[in-house]
Amino acid sequence: MKAPADCHSMQELRVQIDALDAEIVAKLVARAGYIDRAAVLKQGENLPARITDRVEDVVAKVRARALAEGLDPALTEDLWRRLIEWSIAREEQVLGPDRP
Numbered sequence: 001m002k003a004p005a006d007c008h009s010m011q012e013l014r015v016q017i018d019a020l021d022a023e024i025v026a027k028l029v030a031r032a033g034y035i036d037r038a039a040v041l042k043q044g045e046n047l048p049a050r051i052t053d054r055v056e057d058v059v060a061k062v063r064a065r066a067l068a069e070g071l072d073p074a075l076t077e078d079l080w081r082r083l084i085e086w087s088i089a090r091e092e093q094v095l096g097p098d099r100p
Contacts (some may be wrong), residue, residue: 010031028083035087039094055084 001020007013042049058076066076 031083032087032090035090036094039091042091043095049088049095049097058084 002012002016004013004016006046007016015025038051041047059080062076062080
């Protein structure tokens with residue numbers, strides 16, 4: 001990957017953004033695989049899809065990481081909360097929504 005300052009045209013910049021987007025999607029696919037495994041493990045351990053303390057722990061960690069990296073923590077929190085809600089819904093397909 002080129003650094004943003006090393007891109008001298010919009011074409012070059014767009015190529016880098018597209019490559020980065022592909023990497024982000026690949027990471028999201030990998031994360032979904034872990035979510036699928038979590039659903040199986042939670043089923044065996046009789047755990048619910050939503051574990052509020054864990055949700056808040058994940059959000060706090062990504063907010064702190066965003067702040068340390070110079071990214072807007074509010075934006076990061078919003079994105080992660082959406083990702084977490086999607087993940088919980090995915091787990092509930094296996095566990096059911098009314099699990100204790």
